[in-house]
Amino acid sequence: MPQTSAGKSELLARRSEPSAGADPLKLFSTWYTLARSGGDRADAATLATYGDQGPAARMVLVKSCVHGQFRIFTNYESRKARELEAEGRAALVFHWPSLEAQVRVQGRVARLEREASDDYFASRPRGSQLSALLSPQSQPIESYAALVAQREALIDALGDREIERPAHWGGYGLTPDLIEFWCEGENRLHRRYEYQRAASGWSFRLLGP
Numbered sequence: 454m455p456q457t458s459a460g461k462s463e464l465l466a467r468r469s470e471p472s473a474g475a476d477p478l479k480l481f482s483t484w485y486t487l488a489r490s491g492g493d494r495a496d497a498a499t500l501a502t503y504g505d506q507g508p509a510a511r512m513v514l515v516k517s518c519v520h521g522q523f524r525i526f527t528n529y530e531s532r533k534a535r536e537l538e539a540e541g542r543a544a545l546v547f548h549w550p551s552l553e554a555q556v557r558v559q560g561r562v563a564r565l566e567r568e569a570s571d572d573y574f575a576s577r578p579r580g581s582q583l584s585a586l587l588s589p590q591s592q593p594i595e596s597y598a599a600l601v602a603q604r605e606a607l608i609d610a611l612g613d614r615e616i617e618r619p620a621h622w623g624g625y626g627l628t629p630d631l632i633e634f635w636c637e638g639e640n641r642l643h644r645r646y647e648y649q650r651a652a653s654g655w656s657f658r659l660l661g662p
């Protein structure tokens with residue numbers, strides 16, 4: 454949820470323009486915070502993967518960008534998880550209308566350490582923990598009503614016992630190799646700034662819109 458609701462012109466004035474030598478991860482964090490203050494759901498991103506069935510994209514919540522990694526949480530038996538594990542690479546796209554901006558990220562993906570997934574799972578509301586426990590994400594189900602009934606049965610069975618993270622649920626970290634910042638320009642003459650991981654630090658170039 455947004456912390457405050459800043460005016461658009463004020464936000465645009467505070468959105469620092471990418472430049473050579475800037476740290477793209479720091480820039481991402483600054484823009485992310487601004488987008489939140491502008492009322493955007495800044496953590497929602499499209500995650501693109503590739504697998505046996507071809508390309509696929511879906512929304513995910515990027516819970517944080519820590520230690521240079523974008524972190525997402527999901528079901529390890531879902532389609533996205535199968536494709537992330539097999540391919541080891543993925544892309545994310547953020548769209549922040551309040552900032553008139555898009556950020557594209559490409560990188561390498563690996564499962565998070567067990568402790569990081571445990572900690573995040575423990576921080577979730579009980580209702581979300583229950584759903585993670587019982588939802589066979591991306592698998593065919595008999596009916597929605599059956600799922601709700603299973604949830605009720607699970608609530609009764611568990612009582613007020615603590616819910617441990619199930620082995621089929623956890624996080625991935627995406628380590629970026631490419632980050633592109635896009636700013637809307639007049640007459641569709643947008644500005645694109647691309648950072649690519651280099652031997653030391655990041656290379657920087659402008660791209661045609």
Ligand SMILES: Cc1cc2nc3c(=O)[nH]c(=O)nc-3n(C[C@H](O)[C@H](O)[C@H](O)COP(=O)(O)O)c2cc1C
Nearest residue numbers: 497511512513514526527528531532533534590591
């Ligand atoms: C705004 C939004 C955020 C979402 N966040 C997540 C998420 O963080 N993790 C997740 O597994 N699914 C999330 N979903 C659901 C996914 O888009 C998708 O339906 C689900 O993960 C199954 O995808 P798959 O079959 O490609 O694995 C989100 C959906 C929306 C609309």
